[in-house]
Amino acid sequence: xxxxxxxxxxxxxxxxxxxxxxxxxxxxxxxxxxxxxxxxxxxxxxxxxxxxxxxxxxxxxxxxxxxxxxxxxxxxxxxxxxxxxxxxxxxxxxxxxxxxxxxxxxxxxxxxxxxxxxxxxxxxxxxxxxxxxxxxxxxxxxxxxxxxxxxxxxxxxxxxxxxxxxxxxxxxxxxxxxxxxxxxxxxxxxxxxxxxxxxxxxxxxxxxxxxxxxxxxxxxxxxxxxxxxxxxxxxxxxxxxxxxxxxxxxxxxxxxxxxxxxxxxxxxxxxxxxxxxxxxxxxxxxxxxxxxxxxxxxxxxxxxxxxxxxxxxxxxxxxxxxxxxxxxxxxxxxxxxxxxxxxxxxxxxxxxxxxxxxxxxxxxxxxxxxxxxxxxxxxxxxxxxxxxxxxxxxxxxxxxxxxxxxxxxxxxxxxxxxxxxxxxxxxxxxxxxxxxxxxxxxxxxxxxxxxxxxxxxxxxxxxxxxxxxxxxxxxxxxxxxxxxxxxxxxxxx
Ligand code: BES
Ligand code: MN
Ligand code: ZN
Numbered sequence: 001x002x003x004x005x006x007x008x009x010x011x012x013x014x015x016x017x018x019x020x021x022x023x024x025x026x027x028x029x030x031x032x033x034x035x036x037x038x039x040x041x042x043x044x045x046x047x048x049x050x051x052x053x054x055x056x057x058x059x060x061x062x063x064x065x066x067x068x069x070x071x072x073x074x075x076x077x078x079x080x081x082x083x084x085x086x087x088x089x090x091x092x093x094x095x096x097x098x099x100x101x102x103x104x105x106x107x108x109x110x111x112x113x114x115x116x117x118x119x120x121x122x123x124x125x126x127x128x129x130x131x132x133x134x135x136x137x138x139x140x141x142x143x144x145x146x147x148x149x150x151x152x153x154x155x156x157x158x159x160x161x162x163x164x165x166x167x168x169x170x171x172x173x174x175x176x177x178x179x180x181x182x183x184x185x186x187x188x189x190x191x192x193x194x195x196x197x198x199x200x201x202x203x204x205x206x207x208x209x210x211x212x213x214x215x216x217x218x219x220x221x222x223x224x225x226x227x228x229x230x231x232x233x234x235x236x237x238x239x240x241x242x243x244x245x246x247x248x249x250x251x252x253x254x255x256x257x258x259x260x261x262x263x264x265x266x267x268x269x270x271x272x273x274x275x276x277x278x279x280x281x282x283x284x285x286x287x288x289x290x291x292x293x294x295x296x297x298x299x300x301x302x303x304x305x306x307x308x309x310x311x312x313x314x315x316x317x318x319x320x321x322x323x324x325x326x327x328x329x330x331x332x333x334x335x336x337x338x339x340x341x342x343x344x345x346x347x348x349x350x351x352x353x354x355x356x357x358x359x360x361x362x363x364x365x366x367x368x369x370x371x372x373x374x375x376x377x378x379x380x381x382x383x384x385x386x387x388x389x390x391x392x393x394x395x396x397x398x399x400x401x402x403x404x405x406x407x408x409x410x411x412x413x414x415x416x417x418x419x420x421x422x423x424x425x426x427x428x429x430x431x432x433x434x435x436x437x438x439x440x441x442x443x444x445x446x447x448x449x450x451x452x453x454x455x456x457x458x459x460x461x462x463x464x465x466x467x468x469x470x471x472x473x474x475x476x477x478x479x480x481x482x483x484x485x486x487x488x489x490x491x492x493x
Contacts (some may be wrong), residue, residue: 025080093128094469123166176295177477183287184475188263193311206297232320233313255361259368260286267340284462285367288479339430373436384457386441
């Protein structure tokens with residue numbers, strides 16, 4: 001059991017705590033409310049910083065233990081004249097949580113009194129605190145020295161009421177990111193298609209309407225592509241449709257579609273054993289869509305949105321789909337299954353067609369841990385962005401930069417499209433190594449019709465990322481903050 005984090009706000013100098021944190025900019029003594037806190041120590045600033053080699057650079061700490069064990073941390077806030085962008089405050093919150101956790105206190109007061117400490121900045125800082133504190137340790141037995149109970153942090157700010165609003169608003173997005181992390185981290189023996197659908201159904205308590213389609217219904221719709229992936233597993237497929245109606249009734253919705261392969265063995269084209277355990281995260285796209293719906297509903301976003309996730313398990317068995325099999329998608333397109341490990345595009349083919357056909361959305365964005373090739377191209381730093389709309393792509397790239405979930409645009413084109421033609425059917429699901437991420441995207445595009453569409457290949461960013469200021473978990477919950485930002489900046493009324 002890990003520690004519960006409790007974040008509250010108060011006016012300046014309203015509270016004192018066993019640990020107080022103040023900031024000082026590079027080459028400057030603490031200012032404003034922080035100056036008063038420093039003065040109370042009775043210490044000389046020049047002498048103390050010289051002794052601690054403290055310059056006020058970002059990441060530097062001056063740690064002072066006073067009488068009665070009261071402790072003061074002075075944290076460097078970097079260049080005093082450099083304008084900290086909002087997403088810099090998220091990182092600052094993450095870094096702050098790391099420093100406080102290391103002291104093992106249970107209560108701390110943080111003095112936030114710089115010119116840039118606007119309510120929005122405080123909201124980001126609080127988000128960073130929560131994102132950094134997240135652990136997925138529910139399957140670990142407790143060790144005696146693990147911190148338990150509650151860590152209470154009081155943010156001392158100029159306008160506590162305004163800060164509270166900003167913290168709650170940004171906190172809704174954090175809720176979504178943490179839900180996505182939980183879903184991706186959960187092992188596949190616990191989270192099958194049925195269990196994932198049940199987790200999505202819990203969003204009903206936030207006002208999300210959730211429909212769950214079972215195999216008989218999917219069969220009736222003609223989803224031979226999605227269903228062929230599930231046919232080798234003992235656990236049946238589900239298609240979940242989540243509706244958030246925060247906008248004007250009748251307004252066309254925004255649509256988000258996720259790949260939800262709860263475990264990808266590769267099927268008959270089975271994967272090698274090394275790192276196959278990571279394939280419990282092959283539902284990272286579906287997790288991001290579910291997390292996004294949670295975020296939008298929690299903050300009551302004034303917009304109509306539909307989230308569609310295709311949930312299957314890709315297993316080899318006597319009933320599994322084989323290489324060479326030909327299946328028919330809901331669109332009527334026939335697909336030759338060359339490689340059963342190229343299963344994500346088979347799931348999305350039907351999920352995408354269904355979504356544009358039923359909802360006529362303003363746009364359709366899908367997220368999928370689709371190809372190993374995108375990791376070869378972009379590593380774990382950027383997700384691949386493919387789009388038939390320059391306008392949507394531009395907005396997504398900008399949202400990625402502000403949310404610090406970065407995208408890099410990749411090409412689409414007729415020459416790549418030609419590569420997916422099949423000898424026996426309309427198209428084939430696997431081509432070969434060259435341009436592997438692009439041919440996968442071309443395959444998806446066959447099922448989007450004329451809707452403005454973007455595909456995010458998140459194979460490199462949904463799990464297995466290196467720890468950052470805002471994430472210590474295997475799964476960062478990639479995509480939720482990015483898409484929530486997109487909605488906030490461009491699609492809310
Ligand atoms: N889920 C994998 C892609 C993947 C690999 C995600 C590594 C995250 C980490 C996907 O289903 C897959 O197996 N893709 C194949 C496609 C190939 C057979 C055309 C791949 O990338 O090798
Ligand atoms: Mn696969
Ligand atoms: Zn997969």
